Amino acid sequence: MPIDQHGDAVVQGVSIRSLPKVSLHDHLDGGVRPATIIELADRIGLEVPSTDADDLADWFAEKSDSGSLVEYLKTFDLTTAVMQTADGLRRVAREFVEDLAADGVIYGEVRWAPEQHVTAGLSLEEAVEAVQEGIEEGEDAAERSGRDIRVGQLITAMRHTDRSLEIARLAVAFRNNGAVGFDIAGPEEGFPPSNHRAAFDYLASEFFPTTVHAGEAAGLDSIRSALIDGRALRLGHGVRIAEDLDVVSRSGEEVLVQFGDLARWVRDREIPLELSPSSNLQTGAIERWGTTLEDHPFDLLYQLGFSVTVNVDNRTMSRTSLTRELALLAETFEYDLDDLEAFQLNAAAGAFLPIEEREELIELIADGFER
Known part of the structure; x- marks a missing residue:
């Protein structure tokens, strides 16, 4: 399956980019356009590795492909540096939503950490307000271009x-x-x-939903803590839940798997896994199984009935899009439209929306795939 320069591909005669999608795990400071970084950096006198947008995109991809989450996270020093003013935050958020809409996303949740954007004097509240203004401007711009999209904020705290x-x-x-x-x-x-x-006790007392980064750079104990201490309704990445699966035997396409208690709980309770294939390769999250997409336990988790969702994590660092991630998975595991639809339905069901709005989102996805 050829994937074009924009990461698009055709499955059963249908462009993946044209399909309605849901994005649950997408970092604001990981999705800044390289050209915007260069322009905003120039305004504040910040030196950048390159003043050519394509070269800067290459720099991000190269630095992020380290096999280490800690090293991967260092690239965010540059993006957060240009997101310290209300204007900068507003512009990045607006363009972020426009890029989501161009990717075929109809509902997205963007996560970002306000505490990392107050070094120039903004208050936490002013930072959140600026991002919300940018999101709404992006939604309006998408509507004018004939695309409908809704985006909510996942307010993030830094765990260290x-x-x-x-x-x-x-x-x-x-x-x-x-x-x-x-x-x-x-x-x-x-x-x-x-x-x-x-913090999680307070959120639970307010009936406010949480997703927790777990099962990426740490294993089963981190996932267990996310579920017990964090009351997580979704797992950010969560790919290492596969460590709690014991493949007993393989015979052709038949695989006999023994579940650990944690894996069975996550599977049986349909707790969504926010999997990010390209990012998982870059950070070494799947190194136990290998170093290529074919080695990713995504397909095993899917075939075993886990609620798998597909995400980009960081568009700039992974030089990717949701369309491209789906195309790569379809190419690697020979998925068809029914499979791609299942991933979107899983994401819609796990969205932090009232049930009426989730049902409406599910209908939009089903209608879009049927067309």
Whole structure:
């Protein structure tokens, strides 16, 4: 299956880009256009590795392909540096939504950490307001171009700092002004969700939904803590849940698997896995199974009935799109339109929306794939 320069491909005669999609795991500071980085950096006198947008895109991809989450995260120093003003945040958020819409996304949740965007004097509240303004401008721009999209904010706390309760309160304060959920992100190993139990207790008391980065750079204990301490309704990545699966035997396409208690719980409770194939390769999240997409346990998890969803994680760092991720999966595992639709339906069902709106989203996806 040829994938064109924009990451598109055709499955059963249908362009993947044209299909309605749901994006659950997409970082704002990981999806800044290289050209925008160059322009905003020039305004504040910040040196960048290249003033050519294509070369800068290459730089991000090269630096991110390290096999280490810690090294991967260092590339964010540049993107966050140009996102310290209301104007910068507003522009990045607007363009982010426009790029989602161009990718065929009809509902997205964008995660970002306000605490990382206050070095130039913005308050946490001003930062969230600026991003929300940008999101709404992007939604309006998409509508003018004939595309319908809705985007909610996942307010994120950094797991290696001590501001999670403060950020949790911020998220709840904006629940009627753009915020749809809460997350913790950053270096996973050594910073378990249990460190932020006070924040998660508060969120639970407010009935505010959480997704937690777990099962990427750390294993089953991190996932267990996300579910128990974080009351996570979704797992950010969660790919290492496959470590709790024991492949007993293989015979052709038949695979006999023994489940651990944690894996069975996640599968049976249909807790969505926010899988990000290209990013998982770059950060070494699947190194236990191999170093190519063919080695990714995505297909095993899918065939075993886990609620798998497909995500980009960071468009700029992985130089990718949701269309491209789906095309790569379709090419690698020979998926058809029914499979791609299943991934979108899983994501819609796991969206942090009221059930009526999730049902409407599911109908839009079903109609789009049927057409």
